[in-house]
Amino acid sequence: MSRHLLGVAIATALTVTLTGCGSGGSESATDEALEIWIRQAPDSDSHKTAQKLADAFTKASGVKTKVVALFDDFETKLQQQAAQKDLPDIVINDTAQIGNMQTQGWLREVDKASLAGSDKVSEGAWKAATASDGKIWGAPFSSQAFAIIARKDWREKVGLEVPKTWDDLAALAKAFTEKDPDGNGENDTAGFLAPAGTKRGYASWYASSFIYANGGDFLKASGSGTFSATMNDPKTVEAVQWLQDQFCDAKTVNPGAVSNDTSVTHEVFENNQGGLYLTGPYVLARFVGSIGTDKIEVFPVPKGPSGGPGTLGEGENVYLMAGSKNEAGQKKFAEFAISAEGQRIGMNKDANGAIVRLPVNTEVDLAAERQDPRWKVFQDAYPNAVYAPPVPNWAPIRQSSADSINTVWADCAKDVKTEMEAANAKLTQELQNQKAS
Secondary structure (H helix, E strand, O other): OOOOOOOOOOOOOOOOOOOOOOOOOOHHHOOOOEEEEEEOOOOOHHHHHHHHHHHHHHHHHOOOEEEEEEOOOHHHHHHHHHHOOOOOOEEEEEHHHHHHHHOOOOEOOOOHHHOOOHHHEOHHHHHHOEOOOOOEOOEEEEEEEOEEEEEHHHHHHHOOOOOOOHHHHHHHHHHHHHOOOOOOOOOOOEEEEOOOOOHHHHHHHHHHHHHHHOOOOOEEEEEOOEEEEOOOOHHHHHHHHHHHHHHHOOOOEOOOHHHOOHHHHHHHHHOOOEEEEEEOHHHHHHHHHHHOHHHEEEEOOOOOOOOOOOEEEEEEEEEEEOOOOOHHHHHHHHHHHHOHHHHHHHHOOOOOOOOOOEOOEOOOOHHHHOOOOOHHHHHHHHHHEEOOOOOOOOHHHHHHHHHHHHHHHHOOOOOHHHHHHHHHHHHHHHHHHOOOO
16 A cells, blocks of 8 residues: 555656646556545555455556555545645545535546446436536446444344334334343443534534435525525424434433544444444445344334435545546546446455445446345435535535534534524525525
């Protein structure tokens, strides 16, 4: 793995601006390896899968590659590289980051018609690669919906069925908290595990599946590429209130959740400290391995009292970064990543380290690649998954909403309706700042 993260010495310095063209796309224009950044922990199983993908691409194309895995402060490090006019050639990153990167001039537009294999990619995935200007700024690579990974052994011990409603879910969380499901005689388990901190907008990210499952939303399309804020919508307020009740009244959420991100919450789940974790499929294989396959089950997020079904939809795109001296190599990598072969490598079968969660290539059969039937729960949830809307920049909207939602979970004296009204005003102002209202 390449460990030099910043100030990467490139033999020929870039002399173009971030929004300018590179060498004109000639394969022979550079002997430099195609530098690929992925938002994964260095030396992790996901990093190793990314390296397998890059190696297979090199074998197929002859284009040399260098994979750089980064996790903490990924966007900040990209900012630093952009300031040096030294962006990597390829970035594999969240669909929700498309506006943030495109508005800063970091990306090359993708010509869908000229990309080999583009007709095999689902239209939903292409939609997630389309920014607010109606242009495509990434090649779809992975998609995912969210569901609840739960301790099956705990549920069976407390004698409850798989939840079908939010009341059922709350009752199961309460039993996990109060009935010693791990049998150690200690009061040391929680119902819900929540990455409810504000870093990278995690509180909003976690709450969103409940909001969508209740028919609520953060924004509503107003037509002609404009939006209005809807955090004060009764359905959104109801979902955030229900979650506050779990934090404050039922006390069924793991201690410290309001400061945690996903990396901490994964470990809390593995340490037998909680039994219900709403998350994506990317950690399923990890938990099966660390906790035990017979102890883990997956079920969909139940419909809320005022809506549903719904859950958060996300994915990753392959972004072709501006200023590259190897535009032909960028295009070839994007084509390989969306191909059936590239998708299968990224899926990594049932093993830990999948960087393709649900395939975007419609010719790839999930069931043929993965034997674990629990993946199907996530696949079945995908048709009702809700992606971040195509505003110019979703990142500050997610962050602002996370700050507000975290506040009502961290301070039980806060009135949810009042705080969501204030949050709505902030989102309205942000939309005005982005000229998207």
